Amino acid sequence: MKYIATIKGQSFEIDINEAGEILADGQRLEVDFQSVADQPIYSMLLNNESFEANVSSGESSVEVLLRGRLFLVDVEDERQRRLRETTKVGLIEEGEYTLTAPMPGVVVTVPVEVGQEVEKGENLIILESMKMQNELKAPRSGTVSGVRVAPGDNVDQNQALLTLT
Amino acid sequence: MKYIATIKGQSFEIDINEAGEILADGQRLEVDFQSVADQPIYSMLLNNESFEANVSSGESSVEVLLRGRLFLVDVEDERQRRLRETTKVGLIEEGEYTLTAPMPGVVVTVPVEVGQEVEKGENLIILESMKMQNELKAPRSGTVSGVRVAPGDNVDQNQALLTLT
Amino acid sequence: MFTKVLVANRGEIAVRVIRACRELGLNTVAVYSEVDRNSMHVRQSDEAYLLGPPAAKDSYLRGDKIIEIAKKAGAGAIHPGYGFLAERDDFAEAVQEAGLVFIGPKPSAIAAMGDKAAARATVAAAGIPVIPGTDGDAILTDEDLIALAPDIGYPLVVKASAGGGGRGMREVKVPDELPGLLQAARREAEAAFGDGNVYLEKLLLDARHIEFQIMADSHGNAIHLGERECSLQRRHQKLLEEAPSPIMDDTLREQMGKLACRVAEAVDYVNAGTVEFLVDGDRNFYFLEMNTRLQVEHPITEMVTGIDIVREQIRIARGRKLNYRQEDLQLNGWAIECRINAEDPYNNFLPSTGQITTVIPPSGPGVRVDTGVYAGFTITPYYDSLISKLICWGETRGVAILRMRRALEEYRILGVRTNIPFHQKLLNSPRFMAGQFDTRFVEERFTMEEEFDGDDNLAMIAAVMATLVTHRETQQAAQIVRQSERDTSNWKWVGRWERMQR
C-alpha cells in the first residue's frame, strides 16, 4: 500500500509492501516494527538501525516524538491525496471557532471583548490551573463573536469560553 | 457478610458490614481498601493505619505478601465452613499425584525409580532452567508409580514428569 | 523527643520526607485530599488521614485540621515540605502552640524573611549587598515610589512585598509605564497574597540566579553547602538547576557562602534554608531573598556533598548538633536536576492532566529520580505540574550533561505530556553546554521551534513510523468491521435458533 507522509511541506513516498519491507522514496528498507508493552511506544529496526518513538494520531496529523524532537506528520494514502488535490479550496479560516478550556481552572483575565478583531497568536483568555497562568491564544485571526466567561469563573475541562468568527 | 480467615491454625472472624466498616474478632474497624493501578496490589487504611500488600488467590488459599512476609490465608464464609466441618474426612493423601514441570527445562537427574517409596520433601526430579538446577520435591509421601522422563530430556512447561500414588 | 512525624504535603516531596523518616526509624503520618487517596505518599506512610476536597484551601492549606490530626495521631512533629504551609509563620506558630515541633525555622525567622521588603532592610542592615531599590520596610504609596524611581534608575522591577513565584511582579522599562504597572502589580499582589504592598528594585540584566543552601542547628552552628545555579527559568519558575555554578570559583564561593550564613544569623535562623542572590556580569552579587524551607532542587546539593539534607533537617529539629563542620565539606563532582512537569512544551507549556499509563524511569550509575507518581496514577489539575525530578551526577559538568541526555532519552512517561523534549533541546543548546546563560535565556533566546533541515534523516524516520502506525490503524479498523459483520451473523444465527425453539 502506498502512502504519502508530509512533514512541513516535505513529502516522503512510503510504500508498505508486505510484512518486513518498505520502500521509502524508492529506497528498499527492511523493517521490524513493534509496539512496546502495548503502549503507543514503538520500537523500529530499520535496516538494523534502532529507533524508538511515541507515535500518536492527533486530530489532523500523526505526532512522532523521536529523540527529543516532535514531528507532525500528515499521512495520506494515494486515494486520499488525489481526492484532496481535486477538491482543494480555501476551506481554512472559515466558520466559527469555539475556544474551549483545555483543563479545569479559574479564569484570570479576558483581555478581549466582543467585536474585537484579533490576530493569530493573540491572547484570548488567561486561565489559572496547576498553579500556573496559562495563555489561551487565537489559533487564527478573526473577530470575537462571543465571550462566555468572566474573570473569577471556575470552568470545567472542554467548557466553551469564547467564540471567534 | 461473615468470613472466617485462618492462618496456620489461628482463626480470625471477619464481618464485612458494608463499605467502610468491618468487624474483626468483634473489634469495629474503619476500612478504606483500594486496588492500586488495577493490579493485585492493595492499599488499605485500617483505622487510618496504612498497609500495602500483594494479594492473590492461589489454588487453595489466598496469598498475602505484606511487609516482606508471606501469609497463606484460608478464607471461608460461614456456610462453607459448616459444610466443611460436617463432611470432614481424610480426603488428603489420596489418589494419584502427577508432578508436572513448573517451567520449560532440561531434566538433569531422576533420583527415584518406579515402585520406590518416597517421603514428603524428597527430591523426585532435578530440572535445569534459567541456568539453575531446580529440585522438584514430593508434596506428600507415596510410591512412585510412573516416570515419564529421562535425564537429558527437554520438557515443556506443565509437561507430566512423574506420578505418585 | 518525637518519634512520629506528620508530613503536611503531597507529591514527590512528601515521599522524599517519608523516606528520610523511615531511614531514621521514625513513623510517618500522611494527610491527603480526596483525589490523592492512591498517592505514593499515602501508600508509603504508616498512617494516613483524609483532609478534605481537592482544592488546596480545603485540604493541604488547612493548617488547623492538620494540627488536629497530628495530635490525634500522636505525631510529635510536622514537616511542611515546600509550598502550601511551608512559609507561613502563623502555621509554624500554631504548631508550636499545640506543643508540636515544626521541622523548619522559628516563626520569627519565617516572618522576617516572608515580607520581602522587610527582609531587604534586615539584610542590608547586616551589611549584605542588596539590589538597589527602595529602602526599608515602610509602606510606600504610589507617589512615594514614583518619586524614588529615578534614584534607582530604569529598567526596574515592581515587586510584591508579600511576594513569591513571580506574582505581583512587573518589569518597567521607561518612567511612563510606572503608574499603570504599579496598579497592576498591586492588584495582582492583593489577589494573590491579600497584601497589595509593593516595592521597587533595579532590574539587573545579564544576571544569574545563584542560591546557597545553608543549614543551622539550635546550638549556634551555621554552615553552607555550596551554591546552586538556578538561572534557567521560565516565567520565574525554575526548570533546570545545577550544582556547582559554572561561573563559581573557590574565592567567590567562600565569600558568598559566608555572607549567606550571615544572612541566616541575622534572623536567628535554625534548620535548612536557602539564600538567593543575583550575580551580574561583573560578578557583583546582591541578596534577592531567603527561602525559609526545603527547596525543590535540594537533591543536587545532596549529590555533590553526600549530605542527606532532609535527614539533617529532622536531626536539627530533634535538637541535635550539625553532623558536619564547614571545613569538613567538600564538593564532589557535578549534579544537574531537570524538573519533569506535566505540560506541553510544544503548546505554550500548557499543563497536561490525565492518567499516567506507563512509566519507564531511567536508571544506572549517577541517576536519581524523585517522584510521587507511578503507572496508573492520575494527574489532576488541582496542584502544581511537577511530576518528577530527574537528577544526574557526574565527576565533571560534561559527564553530568552527557548522563542527563541519555537519562532523558531513556525516560518514558505516557498518558500526559511532559516537558522532557524541552530539557532535551536545552541540553543540546551550545549556550547551555558552554554555561553561558542568564535568567532571561529560556524566555528570550530559546525556542522549541525546529529549524527544519531538508535532508534531515530523522524526519524520514518519523515519516516512516507515522506511516506504519497509520497503516496498522487502518488494518485494525478493517478487522473490526469484519468482526462486527461476524457478530451480526451470530445474532442472525441466534435469531434463527430462537425461532426454531418456538
Add this chain to the structure above:
Amino acid sequence: MFTKVLVANRGEIAVRVIRACRELGLNTVAVYSEVDRNSMHVRQSDEAYLLGPPAAKDSYLRGDKIIEIAKKAGAGAIHPGYGFLAERDDFAEAVQEAGLVFIGPKPSAIAAMGDKAAARATVAAAGIPVIPGTDGDAILTDEDLIALAPDIGYPLVVKASAGGGGRGMREVKVPDELPGLLQAARREAEAAFGDGNVYLEKLLLDARHIEFQIMADSHGNAIHLGERECSLQRRHQKLLEEAPSPIMDDTLREQMGKLACRVAEAVDYVNAGTVEFLVDGDRNFYFLEMNTRLQVEHPITEMVTGIDIVREQIRIARGRKLNYRQEDLQLNGWAIECRINAEDPYNNFLPSTGQITTVIPPSGPGVRVDTGVYAGFTITPYYDSLISKLICWGETRGVAILRMRRALEEYRILGVRTNIPFHQKLLNSPRFMAGQFDTRFVEERFTMEEEFDGDDNLAMIAAVMATLVTHRETQQAAQIVRQSERDTSNWKWVGRWERMQR
C-alpha cells in the same frame, strides 16, 4: 580508535554497557535472540541484529556470528559483559584476529585464569597464598588424588579445573567418600565444561568470600578499587554483596589489595578484573580464583569509589591511561547490592517466568536500580533469573542497611515471583546486621520459615486483606452472572426484533 561498540550480551548488563557507551559518545550495536526483540538493550542501542533462536548456544554463545555482525555493522570493539562469551579465551582471540578490539583482558590472561588448577599454580609461584590443595597444573588421576588427600586433610573439596558456578564441585567430609565423589565431580565437570579434570582443595570453615576489584591499563599501571564482601550465597550463587567488608581494616585492605594487583601482574592483566579470596576466622586469606571480566556486583564499588568501572574499561581498551592512581582513591561510605531474581523464595527458590505486569522501582537519595526489564516485558526460561540489581549507598553501613530496607519495601514487581522477601528477611536478621556471617550462612543458618507468633498484628492485617479480596471476587463473580443473564435477554430481544422484521 573505535567509535562503535558491539555489546555481546543481554539483560541488565547489556543496558549497563550501552549506557556507558552513550555517555562516552560511542555508538552501540546490540545483538539479540528471537525472544529478546523487545528487550531494553535492543530498544536503547543504535543498531540491533538478530542472532537466532532463544537457546544461548544458538544465540548469545554464537561467537562466530557475533564477530560477523560486528564487522558488517562497522563496530570496532566488542564488550562481552559477564557470562556467555566473557571468559572464553578462544572468543577473545577470534575477536582480535578479526581486527577488532576485545574490551577485556588478553586471551592469554583469560586462559591462564580459566584453568583453575593452573591459575593456582601461577599465583602460588608469584608468592600469593593459595588454599592448601593439590599443586600445579598437571593432570591427576583418581589414584594420585586419593594419595594426596591425607596431606591436605579433611574436610576438603573436589573442584573442576575448568570450573565455575559451583558445577563439578563436591565437599568431602571423610576419606571413604572420596572415590565416589571424585567420580561424581568428574562426570558433572565433563558434562558442564567438556573437561573432566578435577583437583583438591582444603575446605575452609567459617570462611568469608572477599574479592578485590582491580583495573589495569596497557601502560603497566594496575590499581585496586577496594574489596567487596560476597559471602552471602546460596548454592554458590551470590545474593547480596557489600562494599567495603565488615571485617576489613586499612592494613588488611592494603595488604590484600597489593597482592590482588600482583596476581593481575602475574598474568600480564589488562582491563577490569576481580581477584577472589577466602578469608578464614583468623583473617588468613587465600587466593580462590580470578574472574577475568566485569562482575555482576561492580556497582557497589562504583558507589563507594565514584568510579564508573565500565567507562574505565572502555577507556583502557582504547589505549588510554588509567584516570586514577592508587593514592587518589578513597572509599566513601557503604554500598549494598541485592540481586533481585525471578524466583520464589517460599518454594525452594524455583525460577519464575511470565510477563511482568507492573514495575514500581524504589528511588530517592542513595538508591540505584540496574535492570533490563520493564512492565510488559516477558521473563523467559532461557537465561538466568537476574532481573534487577538494587544498590543502596549510605554514609555508614547502618544507613545503607536502613535505606535498603525501605527500598525493598517500596519495590513492586508483579507478574513473576521475586526473591525480594528473601532480602527483606535477610536484612532483618541479627547476624547480618552485626556483620557476622560466612559463606555457609544462607544455606545453613537461614530460613524463610516464619516462627508464627500468636498475637502477631500483621497476621490479623493479612487476614483482613485476604478476606476483603475474597469478598470482592465473590461480589464480582455474582455481577458477572447477573451480567450474562442480561446478555441472554438481549439476545432474546434480538431474536424478537428479527422476527418482527420478517
